[in-house]
Amino acid sequence: QKEVEQDPGPLSVPEGAIVSLNCTYSNSAFQYFMWYRQYSRKGPELLMYTYSSGNKEDGRFTAQVDKSSKYISLFIRDSQPSDSATYLCAMYSGGGADGLTFGKGTHLIIQP
């Protein structure tokens, strides 16, 4: 079983819709949960950074973490064509400056 599962998509929605992106994980030691946005042939851009369970909102983006279910979500409100990208979830257990564990990414397409 892979540590982080993420549906690769593509997920296609009309402009203005609410988008829901999700990841599940198996390692209960993960404490930090991140979402990155990656445009084609570019480096990932950090969108949301969350510690432990709960919700965090930043503009049109909301991140949710449910550690009891080992499930995290990213919601995008009022989606725009410029939101079309690959969204990567990432997780970290803490305790040292080592690497993040990534999902494979979900390719999102916002139709004008």
Added chain:
Amino acid sequence: DGGITQSPKYLFRKEGQNVTLSCEQNLNHDAMYWYRQDPGQGLRLIYYSQIVNDFQKGDIAEGYSVSREKKESFPLTVTSAQKNPTAFYLCASSKPGLAAKQFFGPGTRLTVL
């Protein structure tokens, strides 16, 4: 502007050659990382460094080498021992105590001819 730069953007290598990918940051971050991304795959950790003159192997270090002689620089060498080097290589950095909050450079796409 503070940030992470990677060069070159595109790199072509013949089989049997070693190549070095550059990563420079002016964010004053202590920790730096190298990841590899293959099509349809998540990022996988190659090497990381918490401080100058120290680095650790990640999950897929075989066929790669690094050095950390300066805080700002963390070059990655892809050696001829790496059997499948064609990939997108990403460098990242983070502040002390904030290893989960990593910032990425624009990447280098390496292709073996």
